[in-house]
Structures are given as C-alpha cells and as structure tokens.
Amino acid sequence: MTSCEEVFTPDLPHTPVLCVNALITADQPIEAKVSKSRLYTDTSPSATAVHDATVDIYANGQLQQDVYIPREDDEIKIVVQSPTLGHASAAVTVPHAVSAPEVELETSDVEVRSYRSGNISDNNWMYDISFNLNVRLTLSDPPGDTFYRLTFGHDVTDESEPDDDDWSVSGRYGLTVGDLLYDLEPIFSEHIGIFDSFMGASSYGFTFFTDRQFSGKTYTLNLQFDNCAYVGFDSYMPEAELSLNLYSISQSYYNWVNYLWQRDDGTLSGLGDYGFGDPIWGYSNVTSGAGVVAAQAPTVCSVDLSEFIKNAIARHKEQE
Numbered sequence: 030m031t032s033c034e035e036v037f038t039p040d041l042p043h044t045p046v047l048c049v050n051a052l053i054t055a056d057q058p059i060e061a062k063v064s065k066s067r068l069y070t071d072t073s074p075s076a077t078a079v080h081d082a083t084v085d086i087y088a089n090g091q092l093q094q095d096v097y098i099p100r101e102d103d104e105i106k107i108v109v110q111s112p113t114l115g116h117a118s119a120a121v122t123v124p125h126a127v128s129a130p131e132v133e134l135e136t137s138d139v140e141v142r143s144y145r146s147g148n149i150s151d152n153n154w155m156y157d158i159s160f161n162l163n164v165r166l167t168l169s170d171p172p173g174d175t176f177y178r179l180t181f182g183h184d185v186t187d188e189s190e191p192d193d194d195d196w197s198v199s200g201r202y203g204l205t206v207g208d209l210l211y212d213l214e215p216i217f218s219e220h221i222g223i224f225d226s227f228m229g230a231s232s233y234g235f236t237f238f239t240d241r242q243f244s245g246k247t248y249t250l251n252l253q254f255d256n257c258a259y260v261g262f263d264s265y266m267p268e269a270e271l272s273l274n275l276y277s278i279s280q281s282y283y284n285w286v287n288y289l290w291q292r293d294d295g296t297l298s299g300l301g302d303y304g305f306g307d308p309i310w311g312y313s314n315v316t317s318g319a320g321v322v323a324a325q326a327p328t329v330c331s332v333d334l335s336e337f338i339k340n341a342i343a344r345h346k347e348q349e
Contacts, residue, residue: 043068047082047109047117048319052282055101055123055326059086063109066319082111101125101326119315119322124175124277126326130250131167132273136160136337141345156342158259161207164332166250168275170240176283178325179236179250182206182272203267204334207256211235214251216242220287228296237278237286259338269334274327281314282323288312 043066051061061084064077086093087106099105106120139160145153168177211217211232218232219242242248252273259269291309313320 038070041068045114046317046319047079047111047114047315048077048317049107049109049117049119049315049322050320051107051119051322053099053105053121053123053322053324055099055126055324057098059097059099059105059107061086061107061109061322064320065114066317079111079114081113082109084109099123099324105322105324107322115317117315117317117320119281119320121279121281121314121322121324123324124279124326125171126328127171127175127177127275127277128169129328129330130169130275132330132332133165133167134332134334134337135163135165137163139341141341143345143349154263156259156261156345158261158338158341160257160259160341162254162257162271162334164250164252164254164271164273166252166273166275166330167247168250169247170243170245172245174244174280175240176278176280177238177240178276178278178282179238180274180276181209181252182270202260202262202265204269204271205258206271207254207258210253210255213253216248216250220290225294225296230294230296235286235290237283239283259334261338261342266335266338269338271332271334273330273332275330276325276327279324281321282325284312284314285321285323 045065045067048064048066049061050064051059053059063079063082063084065079067076085108086097087108088097088099088103090104101123102125103123104120105123106118108116108118110116137160139158142157142159144155144157211234216238217235218226219238220235221230221232240248261267261269288309288311292311295309314322
C-alpha cells in the first residue's frame with residue numbers, strides 16, 4: 030500500500046454558533062462559559078470570543094438572579110442569546126448525592142525509616158513511612174439510573190515549616206497518596222468494548238462508571254494505592270487524611286467523558302483517523318450542537334490514617 034500527503038487548508042464554509050459549557054455542582058454558584066464554534070485551522074485568540082451574549086438561568090421554570098444556588102433535584106436551564114450568533118440553550122437536572130459509603134482499610138508492605146532532625150540534643154526524629162493502601166468503598170445505589178465519578182487526593186501534604194530554627198530538614202510533610210491501580214477495579218473499565226480490550230485498552234485515569242451492573246444494590250469499589258508515603262516528626266505530626274469524593278453525575282457528564290475516552294484512547298477512533306472507519310462524532314446536549322451542560326452532587330469521604338501512622342512508628346521504635 031502506497032500513499033502521498035500534502036498539507037493544505039480546506040476552504041470550508043462555516044457559520045459560527047454559540048457554544049455553552051457549564052458543570053453545575055449542588056450547593057455551589059453556577060458558572061456558564063459562552064464561546065463560539067470555529068474552524069479547526071483558526072487558532073487566533075479572538076476565534077472563540079463572544080462579546081454580545083446575554084445569559085439567563087432558569088431553575089424549575091423560574092428565572093433566577095445572580096445569588097441563586099442550585100440544589101439537588103433542581104431542573105436547571107441555561108439560555109444564551111446573541112444578536113450576531115443566535116440562540117442556544119441546554120437543560121440538566123442536578124442529581125441527588127449518594128449516601129456516605131462504608132470504608133474498610135488494609136495496608137501492606139509497610140516500611141519505616143527514621144532520621145535524627147536538628148541538633149543531637151533535641152532528640153527529635155523524622156519518620157519516613159512508605160506503604161501500599163487498599164481501600165474498599167461499599168456504596169448503596171439509589172433507585173433509577175445513576176452515573177458516578179470518583180476523585181481522590183493524590184497529594185495531601187503540608188508544606189508549612191514547623192517553628193523550630195534548629196531543624197535541618199525542610200520541604201513537604203504529611204501524607205502523599207500513591208498510584209491508583211485502575212485495572213484492579215473492573216467497574217472503571219465497563220465502557221471498554223471487547224475489541225478495545227483485545228487491542229490492549231486500559232482504564233487508566235478513568236474513574237467514571239454507571240450502576241448498570243448493580244442497579245438498586247450495593248457495590249464495593251476496590252481501590253489499591255501503591256507507593257504511598259508519610260513524613261512526620263516526634264514534635265510535629267501532620268494530618269494523615271485521604272480525601273475520597275464520590276459524585277453522582279448527570280448523564281450528560283458521563284456521555285461527554287465517555288466520548289473523550291473513545292476519541293483519545295479508543296481503537297475505533299484511531300481507525301477513523303486513518304480512513305478505515307467512520308469518525309466518532311462529538312457529544313453535546315446544547316441546542317446549537319456545541320458545548321455540554323452537566324451537573325453533579327458530591328459525597329465527601331475522609332479516610333483517617335493517623336492511627337495506622339502512630340502504630341507503625343511505635344512498632345519501629347520497639348524494633349530499634
């Protein structure tokens with residue numbers, strides 16, 4: 030098979046339309062971003078700027094003022110009008126936050142190293158702890174179709190310097206969350222088809238999922254974090270909390286991130302780029318066909334590792 034290539038700028042007719050993007054979070058102010066569509070080859074700074082648009086936000090059919098704060102189960106509609114670009118609107122319902130999940134912890138491969146800090150007379154030691162952490166989150170799925178997103182604190186640290194002029198160690202203290210092994214939790218890869226799986230597709234970085242496999246039941250997320258670390262001192266022990274946030278999200282949010290994965294990591298998208306398949310069309314729930322309006326409601330879960338840290342240091346001191 031042979032081919033040739035030529036760089037050219039296609040002379041395509043294009044009429045710009047309004048593009049509306051918003052991620053609405055329960056109990057937080059709404060920020061809607063308005064721009065306009067452009068040709069892929071138009072990279073000028075003003076290519077997407079819109080200066081004459083008005084934005085109205087409706088909640089449950091009522092026009093709202095700037096002080097409006099969205100609540101769970103509110104139906105939000107964003108309406109944008111522009112004399113030059115026309116009209117665009119999108120609606121989304123703010124989902125209900127899920128109940129706080131049950132948490133189980135298990136640590137492994139724990140190693141504690143200690144170093145004297147400051148003057149010898151201070152008898153102040155620094156402890157550098159490395160470990161792997163397995164967190165099992167058991168969530169109860171509410172009735173109806175539910176879409177989820179999980180986020181976690183990759184690096185929960187304290188960069189403040191303790192009040193001690195004699196300390197020789199400075200830098201980052203506290204808990205550093207390690208690498209999540211995405212492939213060990215099968216629910217993160219439910220969007221990956223058989224063909225993509227056969228071609229070696231991975232769920233790395235993708236923590237969105239649905240309740241299709243456990244609708245109305247409970248499900249336990251298996252979260253394996255490798256290469257975690259904690260640094261503390263005899264006289265200064267920072268907090269050791271892992272932040273886990275479980276969001277219930279709108280279907281529009283899930284559809285958007287699923288499209289992004291298919292576009293960037295899916296095999297069919299690559300085949301389309303080379304002309305061996307149809308291109309994957311972008312997703313939008315805005316009437317103009319450009320932009321995404323989505324919603325989410327968070328449930329915050331903090332995992333306290335302080336007891337584990339104290340016990341690890343105590344065992345280390347006994348062995349010294």
